[in-house]
Amino acid sequence: MAAALTLHPDRALPVDQRQRAAAREIYQQTAALPLISMHGHVDAAILAENTPFADPARLLVIPDHYVTRMLVSQGVRPEALGLPRTDGRPVETDPRAIWRTFCANWRLYRATPSQYWLEHELVEVFGVEVVPSAQTADLIYDQIAARIAEPGFRPRSLLDRFHLELISTTDPATSDLRHHAHLAGQGLGERIVPTFRPDAVVHLDRPRWRTEIEALAKVSGEDVTTYHGYLAALRGRRLAFVAAGGLATDHGHYSADTTPLSDAVAGRIYQDAVAGTVSPADAQAFAAHMLHVMAGMSCEDGLVMQIHPGVLRDHHDGFFAAYGPDSGFDIPVATEFTRSLRPMLQAYGHDPRFRLILFTVDETVYSRELAPLAGAYPSVRLGAPWWFLDSPEGMRRFREAAVETAGFYNTSGFVDDTRAFASIPARHDLARRVDAGFLARLVLEHRLGLDEAVETAVDLAYHLPKLAYRRLD
Amino acid sequence: MAAALTLHPDRALPVDQRQRAAAREIYQQTAALPLISMHGHVDAAILAENTPFADPARLLVIPDHYVTRMLVSQGVRPEALGLPRTDGRPVETDPRAIWRTFCANWRLYRATPSQYWLEHELVEVFGVEVVPSAQTADLIYDQIAARIAEPGFRPRSLLDRFHLELISTTDPATSDLRHHAHLAGQGLGERIVPTFRPDAVVHLDRPRWRTEIEALAKVSGEDVTTYHGYLAALRGRRLAFVAAGGLATDHGHYSADTTPLSDAVAGRIYQDAVAGTVSPADAQAFAAHMLHVMAGMSCEDGLVMQIHPGVLRDHHDGFFAAYGPDSGFDIPVATEFTRSLRPMLQAYGHDPRFRLILFTVDETVYSRELAPLAGAYPSVRLGAPWWFLDSPEGMRRFREAAVETAGFYNTSGFVDDTRAFASIPARHDLARRVDAGFLARLVLEHRLGLDEAVETAVDLAYHLPKLAYRRLD
């Protein structure tokens, strides 16, 4: 008989009985709050087109690089998981076969956040009642497949089912935002907003830069063969995002460097890029410069600026060539913020129009750099644990390392970082549980009153994200 | 009705009931021990002049950059807090108004060590019985104001009230030590000692260096226009500090580099500084060199050397220009010790006359660099968690990361780092509680006997600081 899959009501709450009781009391006040999801990577098309999800493998396995990389790390061939090859060579196309491989390797996810999220989804969203395994794979597959065929499980229906009050997509600077226009036409313009992500056009030495910049020219109507035309195009696109309900920009850079260049130097480097002769060092300097420029534009148009630096993308060239980006081989590096952000903060750190939210996958900077910065500059908020750190232990360490110096009110509250749409409620639920456990400890150690803890928990789950992204004042 | 402010007898002790019981038993043995406070920043004039504290805002808010930076970080204007402007433009002068702003924002301090310290001070020192808020601000203000007007609350009376057995001030190399002479005349020379801090005269490129060096010439009677005169002046001032009861020197550098220069190179750089042409790189090399030189002088005169590197001071030029140093915008950076200290430790690390105490705000070096160094070199002691890390979670992490490799007996025991005089007992109390909790865990995990834990706790609170600073052998 297959092992039963259930969600214990006290899961992810602290072990100590008294602490758990306090945590439960705190969690109960946040469990049903609406979700604010301002850093997601759900494709706007999914919501605009509202077509049913294809099948369990395409919903839960193939697009989730947390899930596929773990299987690859244990020797499963990417083709067996249906990861599309860039050269078009054949990969597994039978979703049931992919699903079986995934279920047969369920033990690899022990103690990972993926396990927590997936269990939550399987039980809460799809009503699954057995633990995944080689034996139960087909049963679960059929159950999910049936569920996603129901009208109530289409993407937009899930918005309500998930209590999503506000969700942001992530959109390139070149996006024409037509999906958002369509959504706005359906009265969802305030609820589903775009986020402006210009990475592809500010990194001058990426192979696809020229293609991107041509798309930018087209969508903006500006002449991007000059640096000033390029800036005008960016400024224009930002305003288009604002008009479409956008609240924020998002910047994924290798380093947090924000050293500005003179107009002349920036222009010269840009011309080199147009001519195809830009050096890697110049391209890197330009990217840093553009963070500074973007901060200035944020002061003008009010978009909240998010930076999440410190990742070496596509660590294995061969894997990237075969399977493309975002396939699990982005590996963090040590990241410096104190010196790197200084030029930008010198210029805008005390500007009341500026708001900066900082994310990291280098935990060492929580107590050393980010909490001191967020605890001093009025413009800076410390984002929630990002990516690999969006986990029970990772979130606990974040609170322990950051709050004593930054306070709770200089953090952004919970911000998920989701590609897998169906995992959004699980992520928020987990964060609320971990925060309840942390706050319960403060209560039990007589460092905080229970009423203060509850108020803080509600703020972290709901009010602070809205404040951070300026949906509340 | 205002919420009652009380100090729970078990505050900051562990949650687990059995562990708490053991911690309580350990803490009871240290709670009443006298305080050794060898790294404080209380102004010697306050103790020498013994004038009453001015008002609650000037006692607890304005001079405490932990407190003011948090308010600034949430958008309170520094002027509203009475932070004096360097240009003399008006700032809030009504201490009651400042106090109200502080109390109205009390929630910002949740889970910060400032909250713990302030609660302790309010209740234990001033008898306050209500939680700070906009509503209670005036009531609390009046109560503190009345208390500090009493003769028993003058600075020197607090020495006894606080059980301060030994307190050090921090004094520039240029100090004439007249306040200490005055105190010695009152029989307090052994109890209130100066610490020699030459930062202002060893950093050749600081704007005020020339002014400082002129003061050094004046107080020492040496010709500081030459490098050798400068060294003679420093040597002389160190001896003056020794004569005034001084036990230690204190060095706040950007890096921990201790690479020595040849006499010729050091002399040439010094001449450049005198001529006003020193380069930043040379100034930095000279500062590193001077750490090496100071270690040598410590071998001669017996002063214990303290280094706390790794802070980028005055991160925001504009804020520094407007409000001066120590205003909350000093931000840590990653710091390297293993290679950096090597030249100095090669020379003096095994010298029985040498004693070095190391502080850090970069926690990553606890287990990686500082504990291995302190666990090998007989001259090295690992200082207590410093600055932002002088907090419940910070002190716990320190013990967990450092003790397994360094042992307890290669640490300095508790050393506070206090600007706010009235917070000294709170800080020691918190450290004793956190250490009791850590030791209790070792007892409950059968890694240490309760008698050993009690002995260790007493050593950490009292004997080890005296041993570290050579008040005991």
Added chain:
Amino acid sequence: MAAALTLHPDRALPVDQRQRAAAREIYQQTAALPLISMHGHVDAAILAENTPFADPARLLVIPDHYVTRMLVSQGVRPEALGLPRTDGRPVETDPRAIWRTFCANWRLYRATPSQYWLEHELVEVFGVEVVPSAQTADLIYDQIAARIAEPGFRPRSLLDRFHLELISTTDPATSDLRHHAHLAGQGLGERIVPTFRPDAVVHLDRPRWRTEIEALAKVSGEDVTTYHGYLAALRGRRLAFVAAGGLATDHGHYSADTTPLSDAVAGRIYQDAVAGTVSPADAQAFAAHMLHVMAGMSCEDGLVMQIHPGVLRDHHDGFFAAYGPDSGFDIPVATEFTRSLRPMLQAYGHDPRFRLILFTVDETVYSRELAPLAGAYPSVRLGAPWWFLDSPEGMRRFREAAVETAGFYNTSGFVDDTRAFASIPARHDLARRVDAGFLARLVLEHRLGLDEAVETAVDLAYHLPKLAYRRLD
């Protein structure tokens, strides 16, 4: 009366009673499993010659730099501990005097893993019943001395007593492996295997390099005056190790850099070394290159590659000159893996013949670099906490930081790093207890079923090390 020394059955298990009960249940399933010890530094001669251990000081104090460095750090002179001087000048030769010094300073080891290991050895292996102290030193000395004189306490007898199923020695590339041949002749060839450690011949600028390279020529029969002869010699020695049962290579480098050189450049640098003119920078580049070369050879001959970088060896020249290497003055430095390993992983990271196990004494890389790498590349396994981190707190932090991203199954399971033969069971026992405690928390937090926790614990203690070193498929 002397304090009784006992081992509590619940030592090093969690404090919380319910968590402890679960941990006990998990630990009971692993406590009696055989030991796999694939990263030890026990001298093969000890096992081949099987002579009795000399005396308590030579068994437990003198060769254990964890133990001696702690005494040195508190001012005990190395000569008093019998540390042999390289200049042959006299040191303490009375083992009883050394033992007394050690016992009189027992409190220095409080909360260190040495304390845990030594207590375990004293009680479990030698039947000691009193806590070490100045008073009990002689009693304990006599008891251990009597015990090691018994035939059942000779080295090979301890293999059975300790349930050592598989133990590896660490052997230089120049070893003739005669001790292993002798052991194989006694039927122990599968149980005691060599590990190939070529550090002494790949670091071209070490003082002893020429001597080592001559020994390599002799043992291999190759002409090592050319780079290609040198490579042939290494390839040949690796095969000799394989023939002698070897499963792995081991590489202790200053950095994790694996940048390859062209054949021409590598050959030129090698010729410089032969000529005695190699530069430090070239020697460092060559060492990095050789990691890349060794990975390639691992693909050919199947030896598992172990790298443990990031230690500045012999921090104090004078101490090294007087007492030689491995005397407690090897100090870690911050270490970079993401960029450094990239060239090697680009070449071999997806090669099914390649297996790489990574160790670190820089904990910051667990969550940031090593877990993401191990959680992606099929060739990479994350080794157990190494050296200073092989401790209760260190092992707990490792699990908390690494498992959420890497999963359990991309770790090597427990691998000890032992010089002190008699401490091997204590180290495995401690690891099993700490893992049981960690897993028990997951069970109590409803993140893992108890049956899954037990299966995982058994895998970590027994199956994963065999899988990691390819003794199991």
